[in-house]
Amino acid sequence: MYVAVKGGERAIDNAHRLLAEERRGDPGVPELSLAQIEQQLALAVDRVMTEGSLHDRELAALAVKQARGDLIEAIFLLRAYRTTLPRLGVSLPLDTAAMVVHRRVSAIFKDVPGGQILGPTFDYTHRLLDFELAAPGSLLAPAGVESGGEGDRGPAPLPRVMDLLDREGLIESEPPSEPGGQVGDLTREPLTFPARRDVRLQNLARGDEGFLLAMGYATQRGYGRNHPFAGEIRHGEVAVSLAPEELGFAVEIATISVTECQMVNQFKGSSTTPAQFTRGYGLVFGAAERKAMAMALVDRALRVRELGEEPASPTQDEEFVLSHSDSVEASGFVQHLKLPHYVDFQSELVLVRDLRAAHGTGAASAAPDGR
Amino acid sequence: MTTRYNFAYLDEQTKRMIRRAVLKAVAVPGYQVPFGSREMPLSYGWGTGGVQVTASVIGPDDVLKVIDQGADDTTNAVSIRRFFARTTGVATTTSTEAATLIQTRHRIPETPLREGQILVLQVPIPEPLRWLEPREAETRKMHALEEYGVMYVRLYEDITRHGKVAQTYEYPVMVDGRYLMRPSPIPKFDNPKLDRSPALLLFGAGREKRIYAIPPWTRVKSLDFDDHPFEVEHWDRACDLCGAQGAFLDELIVDDKGGRLFICSDTDYCARRRPAGEPRPGA
Numbered sequence: 146m147y148v149a150v151k152g153g154e155r156a157i158d159n160a161h162r163l164l165a166e167e168r169r170g171d172p173g174v175p176e177l178s179l180a181q182i183e184q185q186l187a188l189a190v191d192r193v194m195t196e197g198s199l200h201d202r203e204l205a206a207l208a209v210k211q212a213r214g215d216l217i218e219a220i221f222l223l224r225a226y227r228t229t230l231p232r233l234g235v236s237l238p239l240d241t242a243a244m245v246v247h248r249r250v251s252a253i254f255k256d257v258p259g260g261q262i263l264g265p266t267f268d269y270t271h272r273l274l275d276f277e278l279a280a281p282g283s284l285l286a287p288a289g290v291e292s293g294g295e296g297d298r299g300p301a302p303l304p305r306v307m308d309l310l311d312r313e314g315l316i317e318s319e320p321p322s323e324p325g326g327q328v329g330d331l332t333r334e335p336l337t338f339p340a341r342r343d344v345r346l347q348n349l350a351r352g353d354e355g356f357l358l359a360m361g362y363a364t365q366r367g368y369g370r371n372h373p374f375a376g377e378i379r380h381g382e383v384a385v386s387l388a389p390e391e392l393g394f395a396v397e398i399a400t401i402s403v404t405e406c407q408m409v410n411q412f413k414g415s416s417t418t419p420a421q422f423t424r425g426y427g428l429v430f431g432a433a434e435r436k437a438m439a440m441a442l443v444d445r446a447l448r449v450r451e452l453g454e455e456p457a458s459p460t461q462d463e464e465f466v467l468s469h470s471d472s473v474e475a476s477g478f479v480q481h482l483k484l485p486h487y488v489d490f491q492s493e494l495v496l497v498r499d500l501r502a503a504h505g506t507g508a509a510s511a512a513p514d515g516r
Numbered sequence: 517m518t519t520r521y522n523f524a525y526l527d528e529q530t531k532r533m534i535r536r537a538v539l540k541a542v543a544v545p546g547y548q549v550p551f552g553s554r555e556m557p558l559s560y561g562w563g564t565g566g567v568q569v570t571a572s573v574i575g576p577d578d579v580l581k582v583i584d585q586g587a588d589d590t591t592n593a594v595s596i597r598r599f600f601a602r603t604t605g606v607a608t609t610t611s612t613e614a615a616t617l618i619q620t621r622h623r624i625p626e627t628p629l630r631e632g633q634i635l636v637l638q639v640p641i642p643e644p645l646r647w648l649e650p651r652e653a654e655t656r657k658m659h660a661l662e663e664y665g666v667m668y669v670r671l672y673e674d675i676t677r678h679g680k681v682a683q684t685y686e687y688p689v690m691v692d693g694r695y696l697m698r699p700s701p702i703p704k705f706d707n708p709k710l711d712r713s714p715a716l717l718l719f720g721a722g723r724e725k726r727i728y729a730i731p732p733w734t735r736v737k738s739l740d741f742d743d744h745p746f747e748v749e750h751w752d753r754a755c756d757l758c759g760a761q762g763a764f765l766d767e768l769i770v771d772d773k774g775g776r777l778f779i780c781s782d783t784d785y786c787a788r789r790r791p792a793g794e795p796r797p798g799a
Contacts, residue, residue: 153589153590153591153593154594154598157591157594221559224555225555225557227555228555229521332555333552334552335550335551335726464650464653473555473560477561477562477564477723478640479561481561481640484562484621485585485590485591488622489684491703491767491781492684492704492705494767495684495751499680500678503679
């Protein structure tokens with residue numbers, strides 16, 4: 146019996162071997178390649194990149210493969226790798242108006258300059274299992290599809306719907322950032338409260354999709370309602386530019402795929418300031434649209450303080466939301482309960498046995514009801 | 517895609533940032549210093565805070581011991597020891613006396629620590645007031661104002677309900693008469709070892725991003741009342757393996773008829789007290 150607590154070293158080695166075996170599954174089935182994951186499980190890769198805070202499709206695909214499809218585990222793998230990377234610089238803000246758009250919808254105007262572009266979406270699919278997909282070779286793209294991509298963009302950038310509202314003063318201007326101010330980085334500095342919006346947005350972008358979805362949903366059901374309209378959702382490629390000090394001008398260093406969601410929310414106004422709509426913002430890597438929308442709802446909910454609203458719900462409580470949004474932190478702390486707690490439990494046993502013995506003899510001066 | 521990692525995994529910039537936090541923690545005993553905790557290659561809750569502190573203070577000449585629940589051979593202790601063996605190449609030991617640096621979860625070794633040793637404790641929740649006040653913004657204010665009345669009230673409520681303080685682990689302490697501190701989930705049995713310890717005690721909470729410290733020879737007092745003095749657990753029996761009296765005992769259930777074995781939780785201490793080659797009772 147006592148032997149059971151020994152042999153940790155061998156047990157770990159064996160566990161790793163078993164894990165490798167399970168990961169491979171039936172050797173009669175061909176092994177997944179990273180390219181297959183990246184191409185055919187693209188939304189899994191997008192989620193891992195978004196919550197892993199690292200735009201690298203190949204590494205994200207590797208993480209998905211290594212994690213056996215457990216996306217939270219894959220996010221963790223990517224984060225742990227990201228930590229070890231040096232910071233070479235800070236890019237200029239992305240110009241999403243200059244995005245090469247694959248999808249662009251606005252729910253507030255029937256038509257907008259540049260038009261509505263449905264793009265590749267599940268939205269109007271009928272969720273019927275497509276048994277034809279079960280047969281190999283069926284994933285080939287049907288011929289003659291008009292791509293909603295680059296061809297549609299035209300030479301001019303696609304103006305953002307929010308900018309059109311802004312021009313008329315109907316929506317609050319993007320809250321000005323401090324001139325020359327640096328953007329916070331939660332992966333370098335610990336989160337403190339009250340948190341600035343840049344830090345809150347970073348936290349939400351890294352936050353667990355399921356958690357944000359539930360929080361965003363809760364705001365819609367009345368827990369911190371903020372009357373959202375999907376002003377614009379756009380997905381496509383944007384350029385990342387860096388302006389190294391020694392150069393004095395910006396250079397384009399990469400193109401990344403992002404989805405941006407701008408919510409138009411509850412208007413504000415008073416006797417001194419005319420009514421204006423307010424903003425909620427979401428930005429994620431890839432086509433993680435559900436996450437971007439949920440993020441925008443929660444961003445708006447967390448702006449209670451700066452908009453002078455009375456926080457009444459957990460969704461508006463930045464300490465509650467920001468402290469519990471991270472899947473890697475949450476997953477670790479919940480699951481650490483399976484680590485040995487023999488010592489603390491033994492202490493509790495000693496106490497409870499003591500209290501029970503004292504209860505029987507009336508030795509304790511305690512109130513009889515106990516707890 | 518092979519990558520080589522720095523000595524003790526963390527890059528030197530990160531180590532420097534953590535050492536600064538450690539220095540501040542040593543300068544203000546018991547105060548929780550926020551630090552830019554990194555994402556480590558092991559799970560939050562498995563000792564990421566302790567691992568970061570160890571990684572930033574360990575040097576090539578250190579001799580490392582890692583324990584979990586007092587034991588050198590529990591899986592997580594094995595895993596963390598291997599991590600450092602792999603990333604630093606330092607000598608490892610199970611001997612409390614031979615170690616210069618000890619990382620631990622939930623216990624302080626029975627063998628008294630000596631001057632020059634560093635004990636790194638893994639901390640899940642650093643804030644002693646957390647169960648009484650969930651908000652960090654609020655608890656930081658309470659520490660600043662030394663507003664610790666609620667903790668005494670909580671202990672008093674235990675006494676009215678149970679006749680004694682019903683807190684058995686992470687029992688709150690006052691450090692150097694100033695900061696209320698949660699000594700990580702060590703059993704209160706180990707609390708007296710914190711007081712005027714010759715060794716430097718460092719506490720690392722990775723997920724919560726806090727480091728705190730008890731420098732050598734600092735006064736550490738477990739909270740109590742004049743008429744209800746602090747007391748530790750005791751067992752009416754000795755260790756079934758080594759016969760130790762007054763050590764912290766683990767309870768093992770050895771059959772389905774309620775058979776129990778009580779053995780030292782500190783495996784190094786227990787092994788040293790047993791003559792070599794003696795068969796283990798119950799094995």
